[in-house]
Amino acid sequence: xxxxxxxxxxxxxxxxxxxxxxxxxxxxxxxxxxxxxxxxxxxxxxxxxxxxxxxxxxxxxxxxxxxxxxxxxxxxxxxxxxxxxxxxxxxxxxxxxxxxxxxxxxxxxxxxxxxxxxxxxxxxxxxxxxxxxxxxxxxxxxxxxxxxxxxxxxxxxxxxxxxxxxxxxxxxxxxxxxxxxxxxxxxxxxxxxxxxxxxxxxxxxxxxxxxxxxxxxxxxxxxxxxxxxxxxxxxxxxxxxxxxxxxxxxxxxxxxxxxxxxxxxxxxxxxxxxxxxxxxxxxxxxxxxxxxxxxxxxxxxxxxxxxxxxxxxxxxxxxxxxxxxxxxxxxxxxxxxxxxxxxxxxxxxxxxxxxxxxxxxxxxxxxxxxxx
Amino acid sequence: xxxxxxxxxxxxxxxxxxxxxxxxxxxxxxxxxxxxxxxxxxxxxxxxxxxxxxxxxxxxxxxxxxxxxxxxxxxxxxxxxxxxxxxxxxxxxxxxxxxxxxxxxxxxxxxxxxxxxxxxxxxxxxxxxxxxxxxxxxxxxxxxxxxxxxxxxxxxxxxxxxxxxxxxxxxxxxxxxxxxxxxxxxxxxxxxxxxxxxxxxxxxxxxxxxxxxxxxxxxxxxxxxxxxxxxxxxxxxxxxxxxxxxxxxxxxxxxxxxxxxxxxxxxxxxxxxxxxxxxxxxxxxxxxxxxxxxxxxxxxxxxxxxxxxxxxxxxxxxxxxxxxxxxxxxxxxxxxxxxxxxxxxxxxxxxxxxxxxxxxxxxxxxxxxxxx
Numbered sequence: 001x002x003x004x005x006x007x008x009x010x011x012x013x014x015x016x017x018x019x020x021x022x023x024x025x026x027x028x029x030x031x032x033x034x035x036x037x038x039x040x041x042x043x044x045x046x047x048x049x050x051x052x053x054x055x056x057x058x059x060x061x062x063x064x065x066x067x068x069x070x071x072x073x074x075x076x077x078x079x080x081x082x083x084x085x086x087x088x089x090x091x092x093x094x095x096x097x098x099x100x101x102x103x104x105x106x107x108x109x110x111x112x113x114x115x116x117x118x119x120x121x122x123x124x125x126x127x128x129x130x131x132x133x134x135x136x137x138x139x140x141x142x143x144x145x146x147x148x149x150x151x152x153x154x155x156x157x158x159x160x161x162x163x164x165x166x167x168x169x170x171x172x173x174x175x176x177x178x179x180x181x182x183x184x185x186x187x188x189x190x191x192x193x194x195x196x197x198x199x200x201x202x203x204x205x206x207x208x209x210x211x212x213x214x215x216x217x218x219x220x221x222x223x224x225x226x227x228x229x230x231x232x233x234x235x236x237x238x239x240x241x242x243x244x245x246x247x248x249x250x251x252x253x254x255x256x257x258x259x260x261x262x263x264x265x266x267x268x269x270x271x272x273x274x275x276x277x278x279x280x281x282x283x284x285x286x287x288x289x290x291x292x293x294x295x296x297x298x299x300x301x302x303x304x305x306x307x308x309x310x311x312x313x314x315x316x317x318x319x320x321x322x323x324x325x326x327x328x329x330x331x332x333x334x335x336x337x338x339x340x341x342x343x344x345x346x347x348x349x350x351x352x353x354x355x356x357x358x359x360x361x362x363x364x365x366x367x368x369x370x371x372x
Numbered sequence: 373x374x375x376x377x378x379x380x381x382x383x384x385x386x387x388x389x390x391x392x393x394x395x396x397x398x399x400x401x402x403x404x405x406x407x408x409x410x411x412x413x414x415x416x417x418x419x420x421x422x423x424x425x426x427x428x429x430x431x432x433x434x435x436x437x438x439x440x441x442x443x444x445x446x447x448x449x450x451x452x453x454x455x456x457x458x459x460x461x462x463x464x465x466x467x468x469x470x471x472x473x474x475x476x477x478x479x480x481x482x483x484x485x486x487x488x489x490x491x492x493x494x495x496x497x498x499x500x501x502x503x504x505x506x507x508x509x510x511x512x513x514x515x516x517x518x519x520x521x522x523x524x525x526x527x528x529x530x531x532x533x534x535x536x537x538x539x540x541x542x543x544x545x546x547x548x549x550x551x552x553x554x555x556x557x558x559x560x561x562x563x564x565x566x567x568x569x570x571x572x573x574x575x576x577x578x579x580x581x582x583x584x585x586x587x588x589x590x591x592x593x594x595x596x597x598x599x600x601x602x603x604x605x606x607x608x609x610x611x612x613x614x615x616x617x618x619x620x621x622x623x624x625x626x627x628x629x630x631x632x633x634x635x636x637x638x639x640x641x642x643x644x645x646x647x648x649x650x651x652x653x654x655x656x657x658x659x660x661x662x663x664x665x666x667x668x669x670x671x672x673x674x675x676x677x678x679x680x681x682x683x684x685x686x687x688x689x690x691x692x693x694x695x696x697x698x699x700x701x702x703x704x705x706x707x708x709x710x711x712x713x714x715x716x717x718x719x720x721x722x723x724x725x726x727x728x729x730x731x732x733x734x735x736x737x738x739x740x741x742x743x744x
Contacts, residue, residue, distance in 0.1 A: 025507055057429050061510075063502040064457040067735035070609035071616075076625075078607035079736075080463055083453045085436040091452055095467060101474035130435040135397055138433075235450035237442035244443075253448075363439035364451075 010039025011339035016327030052092035052112035053331035085131030089334020090357030090366025112335030152248035163301030165192035175321025182327030211327035215336035234260025251362035269293030382411025383711035388699030424464035424484035425703035457503030461706020462729030462738025484707030524620035535673030537564035547693025554699030583699035587708035606632025623734035641665030
């Protein structure tokens with residue numbers, strides 16, 4: 001069991017997309033101002049800030065984002081920047097929880113941000129590849145690494161093209177209700193099936209987009225009545241090199257993170273009603289819903305095609321539209337997942353929700369469980 | 373007071389310098405292996421890893437260093453990467469302490485690394501400039517920003533060229549005993565005075581070098597008898613933009629961090645016998661020894677020139693040679709400072725020591741206090 005109540009006091013998510021009129025700092029400050037407005041917390045109550053960002057050093061020539069974030073406040077709270085590739089957001093939330101559990105801080109702000117469209121697309125692809133093992137996987141794009149995982153999975157379980165496509169179609173449908181989503185546009189199985197091949201068998205509409213965006217939450221150790229709480233969290237690591245893994249049809253880091261989080265919360269996968277999972281590619285959502293224990297290994301594609309992961313199904317996966325349709329401003333993603341689930345639990349739409357954030361091709365995974 | 377004992381169980385510092393035969397991963401693994409060897413901790417006892425690195429994403433096309441570090445171990449401990457420009461090491465140590473105080477971890481490893489010589493010098497300068505506010509200070513090198521601080525200081529206190537040079541001469545002399553130092557070479561006041569101007573009034577020998585290197589420490593919440601303990605820490609932030617500061621002759625973040633650390637330790641500046649401070653430029657050491665409370669404002673240069681900051685003086689500053697002579701592989705520096713002071717306290721050379729790590733031109737500062 002977690003030793004203290006970790007209440008979530010507010011959330012904010014910016015519009016995700018190609019935000020040509022906003023800078024990195026604009027997005028960072030928009031989320032900080034937004035989450036303060038969406039809570040009853042006064043700026044001077046923020047004891048510390050945890051900033052999630054993957055690669056502003058390359059995308060925007062800006063490091064030291066902890067100092068930029070602190071500058072928003074008159075009292076300059078101590079600030080930290082966490083990076084773990086695409087899991088930076090999850091790591092920042094987890095670090096904020098550690099900060100609260102330490103007894104050093106009572107109220108902390110977590111903000112995730114990424115401004116990717118300052119760089120041209122080929123450079124973005126190169127920058128994202130720094131999440132893989134540069135020594136051993138040099139030259140492989142992330143689509144290529146996930147294509148390899150898809151091939152291994154299809155060889156073992158025979159998951160077909162339509163099942164992969166069903167993930168993208170479902171997430172685009174979910175995003176129709178999310179006004180912050182990058183793509184509020186329905187797509188069909190045929191459109192995914194016939195989209196351009198990026199790295200076989202992955203096609204353009206299997207891939208999450210390049211996005212700008214930010215998200216923030218405020219966490220507190222006070223047991224605030226009727227506010228959603230983080231009741232469990234887990235953090236798993238696995239080999240960063242795919243070549244060193246014993247099983248390419250699962251992400252072991254996800255399984256470890258989920259086991260830790262379930263144990264801490266005293267719950268099992270069956271208790272989870274809604275989840276935001278890391279669908280950077282369609283295959284990633286299929287792996288996630290299996291590795292998190294929602295569906296048996298090898299059946300995630302079938303479950304998706306049979307509408308078991310949408311409203312009215314067994315569990316609602318990625319009601320926001322996920323990385324695929326809501327967008328994937330890398331450092332913001334893990335924080336935005338917490339914001340999404342917090343909002344659904346706060347509104348009593350579901351009893352228990354889960355977030356799942358992955359770094360690289362699965363070397364880092366962070367899971368949080370939220371309930372009232 | 374700090375609520376738990378934070379014992380330091382071991383340390384390791386690689387050779388600092390231009391290490392052409394070692395990669396980023398080599399240096400990372402050398403420090404992890406080294407600190408395990410220099411302690412009685414078994415690898416499977418490491419509950420978590422905190423990695424400090426500023427800019428491997430640009431220097432070495434490698435992010436996600438938490439995953440690379442975790443890969444050293446069979447059990448893949450959860451791992452975090454902290455970045456706060458040149459204060460990354462201090463932030464990682466502080467985050468590790470928060471992790472221990474949270475009750476989630478009993479024994480953690482902190483490792484700092486930077487491999488700067490993979491990039492050409494002009495690119496290194498550009499990458500380091502990402503620690504300033506890119507929107508408002510674009511085009512200013514770090515030497516230029518510290519030159520501005522030097523000018524403001526000289527205008528107010530009349531500190532002369534010889535006093536600045538005395539910092540570099542003293543630190544080079546200290547490094548003669550440090551076999552890991554980048555420069556084991558004595559220099560004279562005249563040599564500093566006549567070295568090439570980098571950004572007036574700062575000359576080449578006022579500046580810390582471009583370095584490769586790594587350092588690691590192991591921390592534990594167990595009260596291990598006769599082992600040095602972290603008894604206080606503090607973290608301060610200030611405006612990242614120099615233009616927004618009210619006083620250019622002090623680093624406010626250092627003062628805040630020091631006050632917090634002294635209060636937590638129940639000590640004052642007078643109790644500190646030895647300190648490793650952030651002398652990225654000679655002016656930075658003068659500011660540090662004043663802002664940490666060792667000398668009155670405006671007298672740091674005089675004190676240095678009068679040998680009050682060397683062996684036999686009032687307090688020993690940078691016995692390792694500091695950033696100036698030991699070297700400054702950015703992400704490693706803050707961890708190496710802890711290693712240095714830990715070793716001196718473990719050997720009973722001093723009763724109480726302090727470390728002081730700064731990010732950018734002073735927007736982030738982290739202070740730790742160590743005693744037995």
